Amino acid sequence: MSSPYDVVIVGSGAGGGMAAYVLTRAGLRVAVLEKGPKQGFANAGDDELRFGERRFIDQDELIEPRTFRDHELQGVHQFVGRVLPVNRSWGGGSVHYGAVSFRFRSADFRARSHWGSLPGADIVDWPLDDTELDPANPQSIWAYYRRVEKLIGVAGGDLANGTPFASEWRGNGDAYPMPGHPPNYGAHLFEQAALQLGLHPFPTPVCINNGSYTLDDPELLPPSSEPLTRTGCTYCGFCSSHACPIGAKGDLAVSALALAERTGRLTAIPDSYAFRVELVNGRASRVVYIDAEGVTRAIEGRVVVLACSTVDTPRLVQLSQLPGDLVDNDRVGRHLMVHHFPGAVGVFEERIDYYRGFWSMRCLDDFYDGSLANGSPSFGFGNLQTVGPSSGYPLMAGGIISTAKTLGWGRGHKQLMDRAFGHVQFLGMIGDDPPVASNRVDLDPQVRDVYGFPVARITYQHHPNDHLVATQMAPHFAALLTAMGAVDQQLVLPTAASTSIPQTLEGGTHRRFKGRFLPDPIGGLVNHQMGGMRMGSHEGDSVLDPSQRFWGIPNLYVSDASVFPTSGGYNPTLTVQALAWRAAERILAEQFS
C-alpha cells in the first residue's frame, strides 16, 4: 500500500469536492472516493430517458435501493426503491441539481433564537459564533459564501426593488458575479403577477452562466494557473436531473474539482463504493471500498472526511460500527429534514413551455418569515419559486415522458397531453422543515444493495407545522396563479410525497387510472435532504463539533448537508459548499498547522 494520503474524502459532491479544492490548493495530497462514474461531457446530454427514467447518474434503485416507512409502527418498511435520491457521479449532487444558489440568512443560523421552541421538534441555533455571522469578519460565513459564488459562478438577482431582507442578505457592494437571467414565459407571468399583488419578485440566483464566465481571480485559482472559462447557458431546459453538456452549470466537476486536478495533488477514485471507516487507537485510519472491478481495497489517510450526502453519510457510519464510547450511535441519522414543499400547479390556455430555461427562474421572499395576514407564525416558511423544467419528476411539470406518465392511458390520453403538456406552471415553497428526532436514517434489516450491504432506511413523518404552512400559503398561491391567468389550478399539500420520499397513501403517485388530469399528491419533487449528523456546541446534543468533526474522533470530519442543525428555507447546496470551505480551513488549522 502506498503512503497515506493527507486527506481521504469519501464523496465528490458539493461538500467533498469543495473541501478537496481547498485542501489541494493549500498543498495537501488528497484522494477522493466516488461511487459513481467520472464523466466527461460525452456522457451528458438532453436525453430524458437516460437521466430521468433510467437513472443514468441518479440514485439507481436497481443498484442501491432505499427503503421508507413513515413511522416505526409501520413495521420494517413500507416501500423499497427510490427515496431521497442524490446523484452518483463525479461532482455528486451538484451535477444533477437545479443549481439554485442561495445564501441562508443570519436568522436561519439562529433558528432557536429567532423562532423559539416548537413542540415536537428540536429547534436549535447553529454552532457558528457571533463573529462568524459578522459581515466585517474575513472568516465569516458570508466571506465563504462570497468566495464560493465567485468560484462556481452565480448569476443572481437585482434586489434593489424593496425585496425583503435585501440589505441583510446582500450587503452594499456585494453583487453577484453575474447578473440575473431573463425569465422564461411562466416566470415572466409570475413576475408580472407578483408585482401586481405588491410582492417583490427577483431572479432566482443560480450557478448557471449568464453569458460566458471567466474565473481569473488569483486568490481562487491554483498557483500559476490559467483562467478558467466556461460557456453561457443555452436555456435548453435539460438542467435539473441532467448533467450539463456544455459546462454552463457550475457543478463541482467543472469548477472546484477541475481546479483541484490542476494542482496535481488530487487523486480521483471513481466507481468506488466505500463501506467501512476503520479506526486505529481511536483515530480514523483508513477507508475500505469496493473498486470498479469489484475488488475490495483500502486507502489510508491522516484525516478522513465523510461527504456522502445526508442519507449515505449516516449509513456509512452505521455500517462502520464505530465504538460506542467514541460515537453516540443512536444519535447518528436522527433529525433528518427534507424541505416540505407546499405548492400549486396552474394550467394555462396558452403554451407556457416551462421546460425552456432551468429549474427556477424567478422567486420571492415576501412570505419567508410567514404569511403576515395570518398573525405571527410559529416557525419559518421559505422562499417561493417558480419551478419547472426537468426530467424524471412524476408530475406534469416534468419532461414529456413524466408528463405522459402522469396523465393515464387509453382514449383521452392525447387530449390530456394537448391540454397539459407545455401548459402548466408549478409554484412551490422551499418550506423550512422542523428537525424531529424520530425522523431518521438507519440500516434496513432486510434489503441489501448489489454490493451486499444493508441499504439505508428512511423513517419520516411531517411535523404538523408543515401542514400549517401549506394552509396559510394556499390563498397566496391561488392569488398568484389567478393573477398569472391560470384557468385551472390545484394546491399541492405536504403529504410525504410532495418531497422526494414515496407516497404510501392510497391513490398516490402510482395511481394512473384513465381520465386523470391533475395529479394526485405528487412524489419526487424536491430532493433536498439535511440533518442526520447534526453539529452542535455541546457534546450532549450533537454528533459533530462546530468544526464538523466527530466529538470523540479527532481526525474524522463530515462535509455535506447532514451537518445542518436546521434546514432553512432556501435551497441548501450553496450553504453546503460554504461550510465545506470553512471545514477545510479548520482541517488545515487543526490537523496540518
Added chain:
Amino acid sequence: MSRGTTRREFLAGSARLGVGGLVVSTIPLTGPGACDISPIFFTSWEWQTLQAAVDQIIPAEHAGDWAATDAGAHLYIDRLLASFDDEGRPYFPEIYAGGPTRRRFRFFQPLSRVKRIGWANEVVRLRRVYREGLAKLDEMAGDAFADAPALVQESILLSLDLRKAPLFEALYEHVMEGVYGHPAYGGNTGYLAWDAFCYAGDVHGVRFPDQLNPPGTVSDGAWNEHGGYAPEEMIQPGQCPDGEPV
C-alpha cells in the same frame, strides 16, 4: 387486430412456436408505414398480443390518428427486453444512449459493473413479467387477446391496472417511455410523438442548425454555438417549432 392481416390468417400458414422460443421471422405489415421488423425477444404470437395491448394504452381515436405502435412503442419494449438474456447475460445491452448531442445518441455507452448487475436482474425480471403476462392476456380474453374486440381488450387491461398487475405496470411505463422518449431507444418513430405535441426535445445542436457561426467569427450567444433558446424566446408564449426536427 383492427388493421391489416389478422393473426389467424397469419398463423394459418405457420406453425406456432413454443413459448420461450426465439423467433426470427418476418411479421406481416400491420399498419401504414410499418416496416418488416422482427422481434428479438417476443415470439410472433406474443408480438401480435403485445401490439394489440400497446395500442390500447395509447389508441388511435379517429380516422388517420396515430397509436402507440405507430410510434414504435412495441419496438422499444422488444429492444429493452433483448438487452440481456434469460440468464442475465448481456445480449444487446443498450441501456444508456451516448452523448452529448443527438448525433451521438446512437453510440450506446458501456455499462459499469454494478449497472450491468442491476440491469441484468431487472431485464430478467421484465422478460418473465412479459412472457407470463402476455399469456395471461390470452387466457383472460378466452382466446387470442389480439383478436378480441377493442372494448374487451380495454376492460382486460383496466382490470389489470386496478389490481396493479406486474404486466400492466411494466406495459404502462414502457409505452410512455417508448412513445415519448428519444428515437435512439427504438420508439418515437420519426419524432412522431414530439411533433404531435409541438415539442422540440433535445435542442442542443438541433434548434439552430444553419446559424452555426463560420470559423473565425464571434458567436453572439451560446445558444447559437450549441443550440438552445435565445433569451428573447424565453419570455414569448410557446409555439410549434417550424418544420421537422433535424
